[in-house]
Amino acid sequence: MHPGKYIRRIASFMMVFVFIMTALYGNTLTPFAQQGDIICYGDVDENGHIQADDALLVLKHAAKLETIQAGLPAALADVNQDTSIDAEDALEILRTAAKLIAPIPYTGGSGEEPPAAGKTLVVYFSATGNTKEVAGYIAAATGADQMELTPVNPYSAADLSWTNPDSRVVYEHNNPEARDVALTTTTVPGWDSYDTVFIGYPIWWGIAAWPMNGFVSANDFTGKTVIPFCTSASSGIGESGTNLQELAGTGRWMEGMRFRSNASEETVQEWVNGLGL
């Protein structure tokens, strides 16, 4: 193909592409450019944002080539300003276009690298083993590490007798100040290496079993995706996840999932696969 035709085709493609991008997204492209996220590498002018300016820059480059056809000063088509109009200029336009369409890690304008893809942790409290079982299924499905939270003073069967007004759980339920249950540890070895944390607990009286509170309060979830899950006899997850999110104060918390007490591995796997992790 004649070089002129080649260049014309590229320029036309670029004009259409950029007009569509601008019409579709305009100045609303910025939210895609979160530091650390994997996004389109569209920050053409490298100012830390993807916005209409970037599309405009590509358009300007394409327009420079168009000027050849329009009989305007040819110097305008010298995209790389090396005083000659040649395939290098066309290539420069292609490279610029590629920046808009090739999905590669975004490093932003600061030069700061996004965190390396992190590991997944399943941290859970389980008084009678049901949540522990589900935690194991999640860990198997995701290749995650696991950490069980254990109260310094573990709950006996008698402690858990919620039908007995004199039991420990009933006392703690009726006296919220008594729900601050000490855990043997709230420290996760290698905490910074995890970017996804599943948080599992049984439902007690419609809320998350309170031994979980101490863990979420004690840790900084900044930069982590947090996915709550729970087991219960019949109650839904309710506001247990959002309550924990408020206690934590940090992290990107996703909507959680409730499983019945004896949930099957298949059910749990299906949910995990649907999370798109």
Ligand SMILES: Cc1cc2nc3c(=O)[nH]c(=O)nc-3n(C[C@H](O)[C@H](O)[C@H](O)COP(=O)(O)O)c2cc1C
């Ligand atoms: C103190 C206590 C309160 C409970 N409250 C509820 C409840 O409000 N709704 C419900 O569906 N199940 C309730 N359950 C049942 C547990 O949520 C369920 O058995 C859960 O799977 C236990 O998980 P675990 O074996 O990991 O401790 C309660 C159990 C206990 C011991």
